[in-house]
Amino acid sequence: MSYYKKLEQHARKLSRLDHLSAICGWDQAAMMPSGGAEARSEAMAELAVISHELSTAPYLEEWFASAEKENLTDEQRVSLAALKRQWMMHNILPAELVEQKSLLGSQCEHAWRTQRPANDWEGFKKNLEPVVELARQEAAIRSKATGLSLYDALLDLYEPGMTTEVLDRIFADVKTWLPQLIQDVQNKQQAESIEPLTSTFPIEQQKALSLNVMKLLNFDFDHGRLDISTHPFCGGVPTDVRITTRYDEADFTSALMGVIHETGHARYEQGLPKQWRDLPVGQARSMGIHESQSLFFEMQLSRNVDFAQQLAPLAQQTFGRGSDTALTAENINAINTRVKPGYIRVDADEVTYPAHVILRYEIERDLIERKIEVTDIPVIWDEKMQAYLGIDTKGNFKDGCMQDIHWTDGSFGYFPSYTLGAMYAAQFMAAMKQTVDVKSAITSGDLSPVFAWLEANVWSKGCTLSTDELVKQATGETLNPKYFQAHLNSRYL
Amino acid sequence: MSYYKKLEQHARKLSRLDHLSAICGWDQAAMMPSGGAEARSEAMAELAVISHELSTAPYLEEWFASAEKENLTDEQRVSLAALKRQWMMHNILPAELVEQKSLLGSQCEHAWRTQRPANDWEGFKKNLEPVVELARQEAAIRSKATGLSLYDALLDLYEPGMTTEVLDRIFADVKTWLPQLIQDVQNKQQAESIEPLTSTFPIEQQKALSLNVMKLLNFDFDHGRLDISTHPFCGGVPTDVRITTRYDEADFTSALMGVIHETGHARYEQGLPKQWRDLPVGQARSMGIHESQSLFFEMQLSRNVDFAQQLAPLAQQTFGRGSDTALTAENINAINTRVKPGYIRVDADEVTYPAHVILRYEIERDLIERKIEVTDIPVIWDEKMQAYLGIDTKGNFKDGCMQDIHWTDGSFGYFPSYTLGAMYAAQFMAAMKQTVDVKSAITSGDLSPVFAWLEANVWSKGCTLSTDELVKQATGETLNPKYFQAHLNSRYL
Incomplete structure (x- = not known):
């Protein structure tokens, strides 16, 4: 067997262990009773040890050296590069x-x-300081190995190629x-009234609505499921994608838009190239591209009045509220596009969200580059929240710099992916509209041309x-944030 | 570290991999969409290979030899014997x-x-013949290694010590x-009328009833769940036991009694000694003892009019059928204790079930001992069905010798466990009644004294x-089938 084939086999083995880890991880979040936690953690840790041993097996160095000398097809060479990146x-x-x-x-x-x-x-500071210190060490080691700058070496974990x-x-x-756009949108929206949602939306009905909307979005139920978890996510494996949501009985739009978001992630996974299943080259491109798909579904495709025309009758029927004026397409769309600066990133709307991300990016970049220290974070956080969103966070750490889980476990370099995703999504939509009549697809309820474009240009x-x-192949140019700006201007002004 | 401790650590590692396999196996049966099957099988097979490599690692032989020479406590010596049996x-x-x-x-x-x-x-015969031939080879190898007779060497896999x-x-x-008892019971029951169940029992309501009855049976929901699968089972791990059922909308008693059965298995698992978690010595004793617990719950505890007095009001409330004469305690009990010889083992009642098992035992014993061949099965099957149950199965292979899955994958030696379980259950109940007022426990709805006895004498x-x-410790004597006979006579005559 060629060394390239041996490496493929080895990667498939690892991928199969990841499969079990992904399903048991989903189970942990969506199914497991609380008393199962301790033994489950131990079992997952055991698998992680085995995976790590396999990933770092000493013979791999020679295998890669030998494989690189082999006579490979172009496809195999691309695959080998992906295998090698994963190994490194x-x-x-x-x-x-x-x-x-x-x-x-x-x-x-x-x-x-x-x-x-x-x-x-x-x-919290006392715990965060050693985490940051270790992240700096990690950045230094990765920087040395990759030739990237300190922060770029961490960014590279989530967004290879981004700097x-x-x-x-x-x-x-x-x-x-x-900042000016946020002001302008707020001024404009002051004149618009929203009919508030009243009474409760039973969870069973919200689930039925979610499943119907997933069908509209061509989610493949032969290769995936929808369940409930405290923190919504898209997990599982490409052949069996597990998405989750949480239901708020007072506001069905929150779970619904969350499900649409996760369905975007899920369809990317379901649409990954089957001939490369279980190999790194067959995986999703990056966190930013992954987020571009969830945000394409949630923001580009769904938060507009045309899509709300599809949602409204489904919601009215499901909740048995045909005459509820809060469930008109116009009102649902008004709810879905309301802009209001707030403390919390995960609750932020499409327009204010980038401000939360830029703030975090600037802080974590400077932390890793040792330009600031952990103790400086609250003051900088407050200055930036004032500057970008006009919000005072002094003394309010829990809704300020302590709100996210990312830094606690040292995931520095991840935050930019959210806004890169929003930008890629806007750029994909602009390019798609040159060949696909997206509005007609939405109003007809047959979104297959939209998904065919995504499948051809991204998923596959x-x-x-x-x-x-x-x-570049999909849109004719590399990342250009003007599409995102144009999208926000066009939707909100 | 002592060799005994090394062996413990090794066994815990294996147990943790079994944990992941159990959860993913449960998922496969209860959650997985059909399209996930292929990749899941591959992932499970990969884990099985890793487990097998660990279980057969060459260094273990020396570890066992060294551990046996170590200065161990009595408990450790018992544990070491269990470890060694698993390894062998x-x-x-x-x-x-x-x-x-x-x-x-x-x-x-x-x-x-x-x-x-x-x-x-x-x-089917063409496929079964090589399976039987291989089982004979397996029996010969196991017989040589254990000193047991051919069939006993297979029996030993499920019922260590049984011959x-x-x-x-x-x-x-x-x-x-x-055979005479079956006749007598049928004659007696001819005079008794059963009010048939009418209309449908919605699945959601059946599920609610199942959960309520599981609560009555003190199932620990912090360490387990109830779900749906085509073939009901008890899976998962002791800290997180997953039981399943299937619902028949025309007959709620079928799922309900099934859930009670699986709850018996589950409480055994949940009650296993926590100090030995992840070690062979902390596992269930045997298949027969496992079945004794499910049959204790289903047959001894639940199929009587006192328990039906508990079930009836729950069923009436859950289904909103307070005046349905089919849902009285007396009628539910009549349904639950109806005896009728039939073709199918899994549908058999408590009285005719042993006939199905004895028939299978006699055939598989003779197959393994080369006294008969696969081609002889249908004729023998028919003779025995005629003799034990008065049923003609000539030409009806699908409801005759082809009905069970057990032989298809070579699980010879398993069938006796079902009837051994029924016998142990009757013997446990007879012993329990000497110190526990079981009838009062049932009528009061507080079954904790019953479970305390099982926990002290079996689970722990x-x-x-x-x-x-x-x-012997639990009942004062080893297996004595007279308790089972007395139980059937007392309940059915």
Whole structure:
């Protein structure tokens, strides 16, 4: 057997273990009773150890060296590069640092769960400082191995190819127009009235509505399910994608738009190239491209009055509220497009969301580059919230710099993906509209032309192209934030 | 670290992989969409390979030899024996035979799924013959390694300590009184009328009733769940026991009694000794003892008019049928205790069930001992069905010798566990009644004294005692089928 084939076989083995981990992880969040937690953690940790041993097996170095000398097809060469990247990612960090990171991260996250509600910044700071220090060490090691700058070496984990230089430029541009746009949209929306949702929307009915909307979005129920979890996510494996939501009985739009978002993630996974299943080259391109699909579904496709025309009758029927004036298409759309600056990122609307991300990006970049320290975070957080959103967060740590879980376990470099996703989504939509009549597709209720475009240009590509190349082939140019700006202006002004 | 401790650690590792396999297996049966099957099988097979490699690691032989020379506590010595038994079970068979068994078993089972409905005995026979031949080889190898007779060496996989000699004696005894008892009960029941169930019992309501009855049976919902699957089972792990049922909208008693049965299995698992979690010595004693717990719950505890007094008001309330004369305690009990010989084992009542088991035992024993051949099965099956149950099965293979899945994958030696379980259950109940007022516990709705007895005498013992010793400590004597006979006589005559 060729060394390339041996590496493929090895990767498939790892992927199969990831499969079990993904299903048991989903089960943990969506099905497992509380008393099962301890033994489950132990079982998952055992699998992680086995996976890690396989990923770092000493013979792999020779296999890669030999495979690179083999006579491979172009496709195999791309696949080999993806295999090698995955291998290097697993092998860059010394085992002690991985262990230390897992330990300090768990401790910080565990403490955060009580320190956040207690608004205990001083307590949290003590746990966060060693996590940041370790992330800096990780950045230094990754930087040395990859030749990237410190922060870029972390960014590379989630957005291969993206750099601080590009982000700084793009976000600087956004900052020139976003604060004013937020003001303008708020002024405009002051004149618009929203009929508030009343009474309750039973969970069983919300679930039925969610399933109907997933059908409208061509979710493949032969290869996936919808369930409930505290924190909604898209998990499982491409052949069996598990999405979750949580239901608020007072507001059906929250779960509904969440389900549409996760359905975007799910259809990307379901649409990944089957011939590369279980291999790195067959996986999703990056976190930003993944988010571009969820945001394409949620923001580009669904938060407009045409789509609300599809949602409204479904909602009216499901809840048996044919004459509820809050459930008209216009009112649902007004709810879905309301802009209001707030403290909390995960509750933010499409327009204010980038401000939350840019703020976090600027702080974490400077933390990793040792330009600021953990103790400086609250003051900087407050200054930026004032500047970008006009919000005072002084002394309110729990709704300020302590609100997110990301930093607690050392996931620095992840935040930019959210806004990159929003930008890619807008750019994909603009390109799609050149060949697809999206409005007609929405109003007809047959969205297949939309999905055919995404499948051809994004999903089926897996990881065969760089992000830049994928976006260029799909839209004619690399990332250009003007499409996002144009989208916001057109929808909200 | 001592070798004993190393062996413990090794066993915990295996147990944690079994945990993931159990949860993913449950998911496969209860949650997974059909399109996930192929990748799931591959993932499960990968885990099985890793488990097998660990179970048969060459260094274990030396570890066991060294551990046996160590200074161990009595408890550790018992644990070491259980560890060694598990290790030997994994190592007796050559890898090729294990592979061959899995392959031929899958083929036979797969073909059986279409051959059975087609009543295609000739086709099925061709697949079953090599499965039986391999089982004979397996029996020979196991016999040589254990010193047991051919069939006993297979029986030992499910009922360690049980022998053909004991079974022959016990079943010979049963055959002296069972056919007549079946006749007598039928004659008696002819005079009793049953009010048939009418209309439908919605699944959601049946589920609510099941959950209520599980609460009555003290199922620990912090450590388990109830779901739906085609073939009901009790799976998961002791800290997180997953039971399943299937609902028949025309007959709520079928799912309900099934849930009670699985709850018996589940409480055994939930009650296993926590200090031995993840070690063989902390596992259930045997298949027969496991079945004794499910049958204790289903048959001993629940199929009587006192328990029906508890069920009836719950059923009436749940289904909103306070005045349905079919839902009185007396009628529910009449349904639950109806005796009628039939073709199908899994549909059989408590009285006729042993006849199905004895028939299968006698055939599989003689097959393994090469006294008969596969081609002889239908004639023998028919003779025995005529003799034990007065039923003609000539030419009706699908409801005759092709009805069970057990032989298709070579699980010879399993069938006796069902009737051993029924006998142990009757013996446990007789012993329990000497110190526990079971009738009062049932009528009061507080069954905790019943469960306290089972926990003290069965569940908490795990695998620390042999089956004989467990039963002797619990009831004062080893297996004695007279309790089962007395139970049937007292309930049905």
